[in-house]
Amino acid sequence: MALDARDTGPDPRATARTGPLPGSRTGGSQTHPRPQEDPEGALPHLAALETPGAGGRPRHVCGDLGLSIDRDGVWHYQGSPIGRKEMMCLFASVLHRADDGTYWMVTPAEVGRVEVADVPFLAVEMFVHSCGADQCLSFRTNCDEVVTVDEAHPLRIETDGRTGEPLPYVTVRDGLDARLTRSVYYDLVSRGVEEERGGERRFGVWSRNRFFSLGTLDPDED
Template identity: 65%
Template sequence: MTLPDLDVNFDGELPDDCGDLGISIDRQGRWFYHGSPINRKEMVCLFASVMHRAKDGRYLLITPGEMGCIQVEDVPFLAVEMFSCGSGRDKIISFRTNMDELVTVDADHPLRVVEAEGSHEPSPYLLVRKGLEARLTRSVYYELVAQGWEEELGGEKVYGLWSSGIFFPLGRLDLSD
């Protein structure tokens, strides 16, 4: 057995591959075990702390003794609260995830927005850690958008915001094309 291609170091033997663990995460960030909700937040946070993403896209829970796949409908985490300090280009924005992780938007934790084809409806994401993202909840996204402004990038007007000295585009202002 070989370990999936990801950044995890193990001393000694590789963990046992348990296959599909029967754990899933729905689009609303709810965790399930064989279809039944996992309601203990401490248990979910423990699972989240050992989650990794293989280069082939699979989500894995990996401990020194075992590893197995879980199913994720969209992304494993939600950004449920936003914090900001400073203003303009000196602003720093951070988010709290539904797993109580605090993540500051910076070069290692960028924001990205995916627009739905046709409707251009945005789905904003934040990189929490290598390969694992949080989707911003609608209310948090609206709070974020309220703090943005217009910049010109490559001759195009873009709406976005600054955090940690980096401009993060949220969307184009001219959607005519």
């Protein structure tokens, strides 16, 4: 299937889940040469391939599909942004992260590589229920998945090596993360409280009776 990045052409709903993937030979128009069966030794790293695909047959590894996700969470095909949100969300629903940190679209028939600039999703909205330790924080991603912060879906803060600014992330599913947009991060910080943790003053938020640290506080601060 040759994917048109614009909102044209057939709806890929039926084929995206069961194969073929964009750029694979079985989809008709060929835009990428089909690589070897196991490009760059991918199989040992992709846990999803440990089980057979459709009909008990092993999945075919297509290699690079020409698909990528930029830092703003926008999907691209051969360098052009994919305009249809439905298509973007459909592709995201079959996205997996391998043990070596690479990203792959996995259907019952085939597997193909997706290049990701940072993380696959953005957290674009926050929902808050209750307060204190009973508080429940949830985020909606740019693909309209809603994830609630808990032990299995933790918050974490990294530091941008170029700017020194905080980079907040939440785990969505299966090792796939979303980065909080700036406005959502500010909303999160507004819910922060101080707690004593391991002899340190920590600033963070509660969700589902678990405290998630956003950073340490200077002991000299009032």
